[in-house]
Amino acid sequence: METVLVMEAVEKHGEVMRQHLEQQGFKVVLSDTAEHAKALIQKESPNILVVDLNIANETFTDFYQWILDNESTTLLPRLFIAGKMQHNIAQKLEKEHKETILLKPLDIKR
Numbered sequence: 001m002e003t004v005l006v007m008e009a010v011e012k013h014g015e016v017m018r019q020h021l022e023q024q025g026f027k028v029v030l031s032d033t034a035e036h037a038k039a040l041i042q043k044e045s046p047n048i049l050v051v052d053l054n055i056a057n058e059t060f061t062d063f064y065q066w067i068l069d070n071e072s073t074t075l076l077p078r079l080f081i082a083g084k085m086q087h088n089i090a091q092k093l094e095k096e097h098k099e100t101i102l103l104k105p106l107d108i109k110r
Helices: 011-023 033-042 058-068 084-099
Strands: 003-007 027-031 050-054 080-081 101-105
Touching: 003 011, 003 033, 003 101, 011 027, 027 033, 058 084, 080 084, 084 101
Parallel strands: 003 027, 003 050, 050 080, 080 101
Antiparallel strands: none
């Protein structure tokens, strides 16, 4: 079973994603901080990282660099979800790092 690590600051939104992904047959682990996500990555070895950029605060840049610098995570597939407030960081991730970005409002079934 593939594991999805979902980083989401809003617990309710994380639970919606968890329920939908578990119905699709994935194991889901949730994190609401970068430090917690690091620990989960090391413990759970997820197959994909889904990050809602509403979690992007001052520690996000360090966390993202840690992912890029760490041999075991640099190739970890990543999907970022961005709202209007995260437009600038989403553009930077897409342009400079070729990251995949989904824009809100998110169609959870998509």
